[in-house]
Amino acid sequence: MNIYVGSPDVEEGFNITKPISPHECRLRDMTYSAPITVDIEYTRGTQRVIRKHLPIGRMPIMLRSSNCILTGKSPAELAKLNECPLDPGGYFVVRGSEKVILIQEQLSKNRMIVELDRKGMVSCNVTSSTHERKSRTVVILKKGRHYIKHNSLTEDVPIVVVFKALGLESDQEVVQMVGTEDSLMSQFAPNLEECHRLQIFTQTQALNYIGSKLRQRQRWGGQIKTKVDEARDLLTNTVLTHVPLISLLFEDLFKKFNSELKKIADQIIPKPSRAALFDVVKHMRQDKITNGLNTAISTGNWSLKRFKMERAGVTQILSRLSYISALGMMTRISSQFEKTRKVSGPRSLQPSQWGMLCPSDTPEGEACGLVKNLALMTHITTDLDEQPITKVAFNLGVEDVSLLSGEEVSSSEV
Known part of the structure; x- marks a missing residue:
């Protein structure tokens, strides 16, 4: 059609x-x-x-x-x-x-936000979102080890198990993706030990482990999917979803x-x-x-x-009181946050909006900080074909990230 x-x-x-x-x-x-x-x-x-x-x-x-x-x-x-x-x-x-x-x-989606949780521990959360589904994945630190926390899992899954389920089977590859500095490696070592303690060495073993921790098994055409398929489905369609x-x-x-x-x-x-x-x-x-x-x-x-x-x-x-009022209406940004709640967080200036939103053009009273305007020089771009830009980038010496190892990507010398 x-x-x-x-x-x-x-x-x-x-x-x-x-x-x-x-x-x-x-x-x-x-x-x-x-x-x-x-x-x-x-x-x-x-x-x-x-x-x-x-x-x-x-x-x-x-x-x-x-x-x-x-x-x-x-x-x-x-x-x-x-x-x-x-x-x-x-x-x-x-x-x-x-x-x-x-x-x-x-809220920024598909972006990692690192912050302190209620217990004062460092956590990294990502709101992963497409037009079909939205899910929140959190990487937490517990007893010196990192775990992935997700609503669809009955318990937190060690981070190295997730790496292995995604296809990084050797510990060397995992360490290269995280970073090869001595301080980082010593902090990350307990995670590798945890994975060895669970006797998980291959991608299939890791997928089986994640599949056994799922809350709910799905039926597909009347048949229950295997644990491996369930886990693969969770990783591709829910944890890493990115209109x-x-x-x-x-x-x-x-x-x-x-x-x-x-x-x-x-x-x-x-x-x-x-x-x-x-x-x-x-x-x-x-x-x-x-x-x-x-x-x-x-x-x-x-x-x-x-x-x-x-x-x-x-x-x-569209307000047609004057030319400026019509332009101002076009640049207004509306927040979905309830105006009646007296919370300062959503109303405060966010660093990610620097240079894009006007820091002073906002109404007084309950809508303060919730109704904002774009800065005067902001230009909204639309979807363009990225092929010419990719060509220019490669001509300037940019390398294809899929051909590089984790160590080369995170190295400060390259």
Whole structure:
């Protein structure tokens, strides 16, 4: 199945569409959106049916994005379309009003944060996150030895066992990854001894050990997975998991759209009299995806049932009091932390935000430090092809990390 997002248009009668500009949408209280079309292929009885560019809903288009009609236009062409050449874009026109998705602040994910825990011991935690799952892994220090702590494990697993499960079977490789300085090696030695005491020397033994410590065994197609498969699954999909909001919302709506189609097909196909006449295209409802996207952007309440995510105030009406107020609105950063709680931690200046967020532009009162703004010179970059940068880096003498040993990576001399 291929999926496409077209260019913004409006239906002017039965099956007659014409291109539309953002200004016309503002005046006519319409949504500036484009059709989402798919290519599908299915079998009906013995017949194989292929349908191209079948509409499944409409996607609100962000102004000045690649699908917007304003992209690449000169100031004179923009003026003809009743748009100000200095308008920054980056917002949506939904049901006639301009809506901005605020930048959402959240804890750094896939980053190691080293801190003192409640008992005063040093711990390192990583919130590992993808669009599907989120999990927190902690490396703790206990009796001079390091352990990995995770909710899905019944007890803490020695760190060297995890290294061996990941494929570093020799102790030399493990030490090289950690560091070969004498002080580090003497501190790390108890971890190697612990692994030897448990009689774990190979990757399979390590995976078996981790598999035996899992809280819950999963069934796969009615069969229980082996301990080794379970452990491998845990390490790759949970401990080391590494999508923006709209794609999440579309994915959630698309899954609902598919499940409703499947439900209808399951009701009709078992009946022999109706199965031959069944055409899946007639049951594809476009309004589900269209209304879901429009409602989320216009109300600001994003409810993703599959990911158990409920967020309010994600979008706001673009303030047009002045040019500066419109720009200020675009750079506002909203935190998900509750404003009523009198906690200073989330409100204080974070070192990781230095140079990116303004240290003084924040409201007084309960929202102080929770609503922030980007610094004046901040420029938000978008996803670009990394191939040219990789080429330049290699030409400048950068070496491929996968070809180096742990000692070479952590050595201060290289």
